[in-house]
Amino acid sequence: MKRIAGYTMFWIAVGMLAALFISNTFWTVLLIFVLLLAGYNLFMC
Secondary structure (H helix, E strand, O other): OHHHHHHHHHHHHHHHHHHHHOOOHHHHHHHHHHHHHHHHHHHHO
């Protein structure tokens, strides 16, 4: 369980770092949606 929490926190930090460099809100929301969809598919399938 600690490994899953660490993995999740690492990728949340990566996403927050990416959001710092993407100033346009549309692209940030699009990136969040794509990564959530990919993460869901990888976790559930």
